[in-house]
Amino acid sequence: MREIREDKGIEDLLNRSEALLTGHFILSSGLHSDKYVQCAKYLQYPEMAEVAGKKLARLFADVKINVVIGGAFGGIIIAYELARALHARGVFAERVDGVFQLRRGFEIRPGEKVLIAEDVITTGKSVKEVMDLVAGFGAEIIGAASLIDRNMAESESLGIRTEWLHSVQAHTYDPSDCPLCKEGNLPAVKPGSRGVSQK
Numbered sequence: 053m054r055e056i057r058e059d060k061g062i063e064d065l066l067n068r069s070e071a072l073l074t075g076h077f078i079l080s081s082g083l084h085s086d087k088y089v090q091c092a093k094y095l096q097y098p099e100m101a102e103v104a105g106k107k108l109a110r111l112f113a114d115v116k117i118n119v120v121i122g123g124a125f126g127g128i129i130i131a132y133e134l135a136r137a138l139h140a141r142g143v144f145a146e147r148v149d150g151v152f153q154l155r156r157g158f159e160i161r162p163g164e165k166v167l168i169a170e171d172v173i174t175t176g177k178s179v180k181e182v183m184d185l186v187a188g189f190g191a192e193i194i195g196a197a198s199l200i201d202r203n204m205a206e207s208e209s210l211g212i213r214t215e216w217l218h219s220v221q222a223h224t225y226d227p228s229d230c231p232l233c234k235e236g237n238l239p240a241v242k243p244g245s246r247g248v249s250q251k
């Protein structure tokens with residue numbers, strides 16, 4: 053597990069944009085959870101995305117970065133805002149038959165210093181996939197940056213410098229042994245699906 057970081061300013065923006073929900077949720081894994089993060093709701097506000105980009109850029113101010121790359125779709129906006137703040141190129145990788153590739157004429161050249169950006173790092177699996185892509189171009193991976201770290205017990209060590217602004221720890225439960233279900237007064241919802249009320 054990575055360390056806990058708290059950025060009250062970012063937390064406030066996450067709440068204001070309703071990107072951070074508290075309640076009783078069914079995750080895509082099928083587990084139930086007391087919190088849900090949808091970074092797209094934060095990043096839909098360009099001024100909030102800009103704040104995150106500037107703060108993350110400060111954490112990498114000691115090194116010249118040529119390219120910031122995000123994995124589609126979650127990493128696209130934060131990579132672009134980081135690139136703006138770092139005066140670098142902002143590109144994104146997209147999956148073709150499940151494997152990240154550079155398309156649309158994007159290039160990463162041998163020896164370029166590359167930063168990988170994500171909206172949220174959960175297990176780190178998709179960052180690792182982008183690392184494999186970048187390494188294949190002979191570029192130098194400087195690190196990975198994300199708005200949020202989920203601080204999951206099963207987080208893999210990425211083996212590279214990793215910076216993030218805010219940790220969001222959720223409790224997750226097997227549906228057969230979920231205390232929120234046992235309370236019974238709070239139906240579980242799948243965020244993002246139709247009919248979920250957005251209070």
Ligand code: ZN
Nearest residue numbers: 084230232233
């Ligand atoms: Zn439950």
